[in-house]
Amino acid sequence: LAKTTQPISMDSYEGQEVNITCSHNNIATNDYITWYQQFPSQGPRFIIQGYKTKVTNEVASLFIPADRKSSTLSLPRVSLSDTAVYYCLVGDNYGGATNKLIFGTGTLLAVQP
Amino acid sequence: GAVVSQHPSRVICKSGTSVKIECRSLDFQATTMFWYRQFPKQSLMLMATSNEGSKATYEQGVEKDKFLINHASLTLSTLTVTSAHPEDSSFYICSAGRGEQYFGPGTRLTVT
Numbered sequence: 001l002a003k004t005t006q007p008i009s010m011d012s013y014e015g016q017e018v019n020i021t022c023s024h025n026n027i028a029t030n031d032y033i034t035w036y037q038q039f040p041s042q043g044p045r046f047i048i049q050g051y052k053t054k055v056t057n058e059v060a061s062l063f064i065p066a067d068r069k070s071s072t073l074s075l076p077r078v079s080l081s082d083t084a085v086y087y088c089l090v091g092d093n094y095g096g097a098t099n100k101l102i103f104g105t106g107t108l109l110a111v112q113p
Numbered sequence: 114g115a116v117v118s119q120h121p122s123r124v125i126c127k128s129g130t131s132v133k134i135e136c137r138s139l140d141f142q143a144t145t146m147f148w149y150r151q152f153p154k155q156s157l158m159l160m161a162t163s164n165e166g167s168k169a170t171y172e173q174g175v176e177k178d179k180f181l182i183n184h185a186s187l188t189l190s191t192l193t194v195t196s197a198h199p200e201d202s203s204f205y206i207c208s209a210g211r212g213e214q215y216f217g218p219g220t221r222l223t224v225t
Contacts, residue, residue, distance in 0.1 A: 034213070043117075043206045043216030044157070087156070100147065101214055103157040 004088045009108040018075045020107050022088030025069045030092040033064060033071045038085045038106070047086070048073070075109075083111045115141045117209050119217035126197055127225055133193045134220045136163075136207030142187035143209035148180075151204040151219075163190040163207075197224045 005023040012018045024033070032051050036044035048055055050062040050071070061074040075082060085106040116139040126132050136146055144165045149157040161182055162170040169182035179201075181193040190209075194201055206219045 036216075041204065041219065041221065043119075043208070043219045046213055046215070049213065100159065100162060101208070102159060103149075105156055 003102075004090060004104040006086075006088055006104060006107045008105060009110065011110050011112065012078055013112050014079055015077050018078050018082075018109060018111075020073045020075075020086055020088075020109065021070060022073070023070045024088070024090045027068050027090050028092065031090045032092070033062065033068075034089050034091075034101075035060070035062065035073045036087045036089065038087065044087060078109075078111045080111050080113065083109060085109070115139075115210060115215045117207065117215045117217040119205075119207060119220050121220060122218060123221040123223070125223045125225060128198055129196055131193055131195045132197055132222060133191055134205055134207075134222070136190045136192070136209070136217055138188045138209045138215075141210075143190075143211075144187060146184060146190040146207055146209040147214070148182065148190075148192050149206045149208070151206060157206060160192075163192075165190075194222065197222070199224045 032049055034049040035047040037047050038044040048057055048060045048062045050064055052064050055062045063072045085108050087103050087106040089101050118137045118139055120135045124132055146163040148160045150160050151157045159172050160175045163182045163184040165184045165187055171177045179195055184190040202224045204219050204221055208214045208216045
C-alpha cells in the first residue's frame with residue numbers, strides 16, 4: 001500500500017478556500033485516492049475519491065495531476081465546523097474485494113473566525 | 114451512504130475483565146470488516162481484518178489472543194478485548210464497505 005505524506009497541520013479563516021496537498025510517490029496503477037474527515041471522538045467520514053484529473057462533489061474538489069504522485073483536496077469557503085483532521089489514503093479499494101486502509105498522520109485543519 | 118453502527122459507544126471496565134464491541138452494517142452485507150484503534154491525538158491504526166466465516170487476519174504486533182474477532186454473519190463483526198488492562202484504553206473503530214469504506218462512530222473503552 002502506498003505511503004502518504006501530508007502536512008501535520010494547517011490554519012485558515014472562515015470563508016477562505018483551503019487546499020491540502022498529499023504526496024503519494026509510490027502510488028500503483030490500480031490505486032485510487034480517497035480523503036476522509038474525522039472529528040474528535042467520531043469515526044472518519046468519506047469526503048471524496050478520485051483516480052485522475054479532477055473530481056468535484058457538493059463538499060469538496062480533488063485535483064490529481066497526470067503523474068498521480070500527489071493530490072490536493074480543496075475545501076471552498078471553510079467554516080468553523082470544518083475544523084477536523086483530514087486523511088489522504090491510497091489503495092486498490094474502489095470496488096475491490098479487499099479495502100484495507102492504512103492511515104497516515106492526517107492534517108489537522110484549524111479554522112478560525 | 115451506507116451506515117455502520119457500533120455498540121456500545123463507550124464502556125468502562127475493570128482491569129482483568131473482558132469487553133465485547135459490536136460492529137454492524139445496517140443496510141448492506143459485508144464479507145469483510147476492519148477494526149482500528151486510535152489513541153489520543155494519533156492516527157487510526159489498523160488492528161485486523163474481519164472475514165465472514167473465517168479467521169480474522171491480524172496486523173503485525175496485534176495480539177490475536179487478546180483481541181478476539183468473530184464475524185459470524187454478513188452484517189455483524191465483534192471485537193472482544195480479553196483480560197483488559199489500562200493500556201488497552203483507546204478509541205476502537207470499525208469499517209465496512211465495498212470500494213468506499215464506511216466507518217462506525219467508534220467505541221471509547223476505558224479500563225480502570
